[in-house]
Amino acid sequence: MSDEAIKRKAFLFVDDDVGFLTGIQGLFSEMARGKWDIFTAENHAKALALLAKLRVDVVVLDIGMPVLDGIHFLQLLGRTHPGQQVVMLTGEVTDERRKTCLESGAAMFLEKPIVPEGFAAIFAALDALAGAQPQAGFRGMMRRVGLQEVLQLECLGRKSSVLEIFTGRVRGRIFICDGVIVHADSGALQGEVALYGLLALRGGEFNLLPFTEPARRTIQGQWESLLMEAARLNDEGQRFLRPEEAEPGQFAVTGGMEPPPGEVRIEEIVLCSGTGEVLYESASKSLELRLRLLEQIEQQADQLSSLAPVGRFDRVEILTAEGRIVCQVQPDRRLFVRRTGTPTAVA
Numbered sequence: 487m488s489d490e491a492i493k494r495k496a497f498l499f500v501d502d503d504v505g506f507l508t509g510i511q512g513l514f515s516e517m518a519r520g521k522w523d524i525f526t527a528e529n530h531a532k533a534l535a536l537l538a539k540l541r542v543d544v545v546v547l548d549i550g551m552p553v554l555d556g557i558h559f560l561q562l563l564g565r566t567h568p569g570q571q572v573v574m575l576t577g578e579v580t581d582e583r584r585k586t587c588l589e590s591g592a593a594m595f596l597e598k599p600i601v602p603e604g605f606a607a608i609f610a611a612l613d614a615l616a617g618a619q620p621q622a623g624f625r626g627m628m629r630r631v632g633l634q635e636v637l638q639l640e641c642l643g644r645k646s647s648v649l650e651i652f653t654g655r656v657r658g659r660i661f662i663c664d665g666v667i668v669h670a671d672s673g674a675l676q677g678e679v680a681l682y683g684l685l686a687l688r689g690g691e692f693n694l695l696p697f698t699e700p701a702r703r704t705i706q707g708q709w710e711s712l713l714m715e716a717a718r719l720n721d722e723g724q725r726f727l728r729p730e731e732a733e734p735g736q737f738a739v740t741g742g743m744e745p746p747p748g749e750v751r752i753e754e755i756v757l758c759s760g761t762g763e764v765l766y767e768s769a770s771k772s773l774e775l776r777l778r779l780l781e782q783i784e785q786q787a788d789q790l791s792s793l794a795p796v797g798r799f800d801r802v803e804i805l806t807a808e809g810r811i812v813c814q815v816q817p818d819r820r821l822f823v824r825r826t827g828t829p830t831a832v833a
Contacts, residue, residue: 495616496523496541500533500559501548501575510605517609530554530562537567543616544593549576549583557586564591565652568693571615575608591695633660633685633692634713641665641709646697653690660684661700667709669700677704678712679763685716686757686766753809754824756780760817776822784815 501507507526515524525542527533529551537545545563549556560572574587577598584595593615599605633651637660640647644665651658658672658680670681705712756776757766770776783802804811809826
């Protein structure tokens with residue numbers, strides 16, 4: 487018999503009712519006939535200590551626990567143990583709780599049986615889940631694996647999943663259904679704006695979770711076109727992070743002496759859609775002022791273009807004693823970049 491065939495399934499039950507834990511451990515051990523390893527914990531602290539030492543196929547959580555309830559512990563596990571299969575087992579079932587748990591990554595939401603016969607159905611469901619191939623939760627650093635590559639794999643395989651992305655300041659989700667990107671959200675942003683903003687992030691972590699239906703589908707169109715547009719917007723933003731000569735249709739405003747040569751460092755970036763929705767922002771302490779500046783530049787550019795027959799003005803460069811500010815306005819995007827230093831001259 488192969489090692490896979492005789493592998494024991496491991497479960498961790500977390501419940502503040504010690505009597506329930508003792509009973510469930512005895513009952514399910516008898517039903518499993520040596521094929522289960524069952525661990526128990528009365529609170530989240532003991533559960534985390536156990537998970538730090540061993541790997542389990544399924545964590546089974548009660549909801550009504552003191553200090554940190556099961557829903558918040560489920561969300562915590564999503565951050566500390568991405569990919570861990572979690573089942574909610576509670577005696578207080580409501581539609582709102584079910585929705586919250588499933589949206590937070592729970593594989594199943596089950597009601598504690600009232601009669602002993604009901605535990606056979608719970609056992610069968612847990613046994614089947616532990617024996618299935620995991621569908622959720624690989625963890626990756628975005629600087630090593632690009633989000634576009636992950637989305638391409640999911641879409642080409644016609645898979646259904648939720649790509650959860652989080653950094654120190656940003657958290658968002660991209661929903662894929664049968665290989666089609668159907669929704670994205672990040673904070674207050676939704677739809678394509680949220681998608682492009684998430685794909686512009688430069689570092690962080692991601693989880694690939696089982697698909698759950700979003701509250702509404704906000705994205706339509708071929709995934710190839712969406713990824714190409716995201717790449718184009720990202721390239722446009724990156725183009726202005728490198729020193730370059732002004733092109734036709736650009737003008738500069740000098741606010742001080744050219745700073746001395748030295749290391750170029752990007753201090754602030756704001757990238758918006760053509761209608762002013764924020765797609766990406768980094769280290770901006772006055773975001774509202776930056777958005778107003780870009781809007782004002784667009785209005786002034788239209789006026790200047792009507793006065794001089796040289797094409798559309800779409801870029802402003804402001805030189806300061808510390809460095810340079812670059813603002814660009816186009817019909818489909820607006821960009822603000824502030825950097826310090828200037829490139830060292832090369833002989």
